[in-house]
Amino acid sequence: MEFGSIEREIYVEAAPELVYDVVSSPEHLREWWPDDIELDPAPGGAGRMTFGRAGDPDAVVVPMTVVDAERPHRFSFRWAYEEGEVASSTNSYLATFEITPSGTGTLLRLTEIGFRERGWEAAVLEERYQQNVVGWAYYLPRLVSYAEGLVSPR
Numbered sequence: 001m002e003f004g005s006i007e008r009e010i011y012v013e014a015a016p017e018l019v020y021d022v023v024s025s026p027e028h029l030r031e032w033w034p035d036d037i038e039l040d041p042a043p044g045g046a047g048r049m050t051f052g053r054a055g056d057p058d059a060v061v062v063p064m065t066v067v068d069a070e071r072p073h074r075f076s077f078r079w080a081y082e083e084g085e086v087a088s089s090t091n092s093y094l095a096t097f098e099i100t101p102s103g104t105g106t107l108l109r110l111t112e113i114g115f116r117e118r119g120w121e122a123a124v125l126e127e128r129y130q131q132n133v134v135g136w137a138y139y140l141p142r143l144v145s146y147a148e149g150l151v152s153p154r
Contacts, residue, residue, distance in 0.1 A: 003129040006112040013105040014147045020072035022147045023097045032142040043069050090117050
């Protein structure tokens with residue numbers, strides 16, 4: 001296995017503009033991904049995601065920087081680099097959401113790269129890659145449920 005990129009496609013029964021908001025706006029992101037987030041969703045905008053209760057010693061705080069924000073077609077960001085560093089191709093993941101109208105909804109394509117570029121030894125590379133594969137397998141269905149729930153509240 002190459003551990004170079006994660007690629008997933010999902011269909012969301014919602015308009016592309018809404019899907020864009022769901023993957024880029026803090027008020028929507030915290031409903032399906034991190035427990036909390038502060039983010040300026042414009043190119044160059046910085047932020048932080050918190051997984052777990054803020055202030056809890058087990059909480060994980062992850063910095064992020066927006067790379068591309070082309071409403072409603074694409075939203076990408078670098079994340080999971082060390083606090084105080086500038087995000088780059090050698091210290092962070094790059095997650096890109098490509099949003100395409102499809103039928104009455106939206107095809108959302110996630111691509112995440114930046115695993116091999118970090119210079120980890122093979123075992124660490126495989127572990128981090130698998131953690132993100134498992135993470136996206138958990139969070140992407142939550143994104144679909146959340147977005148579709150905004151269109152048709154249950």
